[in-house]
Amino acid sequence: MANYDLLKQALKKEGLRYTIQRQSVWDELCATDDHRDAEEIYMDIRQSGSDVSRATVYRTIDVLVKNKLIRKLDLGDGRARYEHKIDTAHHxxxxxxxxxxxxxxxxxxxxxxxxxxxxxxxxxxxxxxxxxxxxxxxxxxx
Amino acid sequence: MANYDLLKQALKKEGLRYTIQRQSVWDELCATDDHRDAEEIYMDIRQSGSDVSRATVYRTIDVLVKNKLIRKLDLGDGRARYEHKIDTAHHxxxxxxxxxxxxxxxxxxxxxxxxxxxxxxxxxxxxxxxxxxxxxxxxxxx
DNA sequence: CTCCTTATTGATAATGAGTCTCAGAATTTA
DNA sequence: TAAATTCTGAGACTCATTATCAATAAGGAG
CATH class of the missing domain: 3.30.1490.190 (Ferric-uptake regulator, C-terminal dimerisarion domain)
Incomplete structure (x- = not known):
């Protein structure tokens, strides 16, 4: 499901290393088409057996947003949501x-x-x- | 400039008392057509000689938003802005x-x-x- | 006007999402 | 293998906003 080449490209472009933690975050983001907040994503990663700190989740999300691999949504309730649909058309x-x-x-x-x-x-x-x-x-x- | 009847109606509807602090907040909000955040409004009230606590500014703003005397804007930068244009058309x-x-x-x-x-x-x-x-x-x- | 009840206020503590720091761990390069 | 660099995790910190609570003020009743 998750396209690791996209992640690799983005990290390379940013001069960052490809790590297991960053891959876990990307995996989890690609796993659903939901609109989850950072805490939910963090909890879901732990649920799936991986162990990545909250700080790393936030840091990785930032890189992914910056490189348009995920989209950040602000619904006005104080926490950002993220959606992975990059391939799909604007909406x-x-x-x-x-x-x-x-x-x-x-x-x-x-x-x-x-x-x-x-x-x-x-x-x-x-x-x-x-x-x-x-x-x-x-x-x-x- | 400020229409105190509107404020009075809103407070009455909410079962709240008409106080000098709430009037000061309303005065300040009616004074400009800007899109200010709570801290700016608070500072502008002090500047104008009134003394209202930050807590009361926030509380009063909430009542005004709830009663549609002011509009809350979320620009996605972490602090809400408020605009007073109630009389004007939607925009x-x-x-x-x-x-x-x-x-x-x-x-x-x-x-x-x-x-x-x-x-x-x-x-x-x-x-x-x-x-x-x-x-x-x-x-x-x- | 005075007392009494209830609401309001202000100072400050608390909250919560998100960011920063920094020492130790991991990776890359020499 | 050693040196240099980047990453990570834990927890401290930030900042807007909300909650707490004792002291103060408002609105009646008499």
Whole structure:
């Protein structure tokens, strides 16, 4: 599942060594398509039998984010989530404020309007956040 | 500038008392159209001659946000900003990643696409965040 | 106006995600 | 193999925000 070449490339680019701990973090990140926070990832790594310190988890995540192997999400609740879907197309997020479920959405029209707004101002777009906080169907029928 | 009736209504609704400290916080929030963090607001209140503790500033801000007298912004840098523009129409934000300047934008097409996405999923929209992180023209010519 | 009950305040401790430090361990290079 | 360099883990630290709690103030009742 995990593509070690991607990790190797990123580490090489950063002038960092390929270590078993960094591989464990990458393994765990590739293991699911969830949107987990650092603590959850840390706990899941331990669960899977590996032993990597919290500090190393954070440090490795930083490298992976910087090299776009994973994406960092800020849902505004004080802890960052990480998702591994690098290969998939760009998408934004729908977040259920009740159960915390996260889904993805993508709309070409919105994307092009964004570009138009930026262009009109004469700015350069670096990145964007577009999150729709909702109550999902399951939660609304409860 | 500050509309005390709005504050009074909100406090009444929450079953809270009208105090000079809460009025000072409201005064300061109404004094500018900036997007300040709690510490800046706290310092500006002291600057203006009033004396309100940090704890009370935070507590009052919470009440105001809850009652939609001010809006809370999360720019992903670890501290919340607050803006007072309640009377004005809905808008989202353009944030310069270099100088931190914040501008506002609004696009009806994007808003309607959002609604369409929500409707398609059968969800209920609670709120949304749409932030475009950019490099502004001033910063890009430096 | 005064007493009494209840809410508020401010100082400070606590929290929690994330970062930093540094000595010991591991790896790479000479 | 030795020397140099990078990594790691444990725990200290940071910083925004929240909680605690004794002292103070507000809002009635009489």
């Amino acid at each position: 934004d997020h729908l977040i259920c404020v009740q159960c915390g479920k996260i889904e993805e959405f993508m709309d070409d029209l919105i994307e092009s309007r964004q570009d138009a707004i930026i262009k009109k101002h004469g700015y350069k777009l670096i990145r964007h956040i577009h999150q729709l906080f909702i109550i999902c169907d399951e939660c609304s029928t409860k | 989202d934000h353009l944030i310069c990643v270099q100088c931190g300047k914040i501008e506002e934008f609004m696009d009806d097409l994007i808003e309607s696409r959002q609604d369409a996405i929500i409707k398609k999923h059968g969800y209920k929209l609670i709120r949304h965040i749409h932030q475009l992180f950019i490099i502004c023209d001033e910063c890009s010519t430096k």
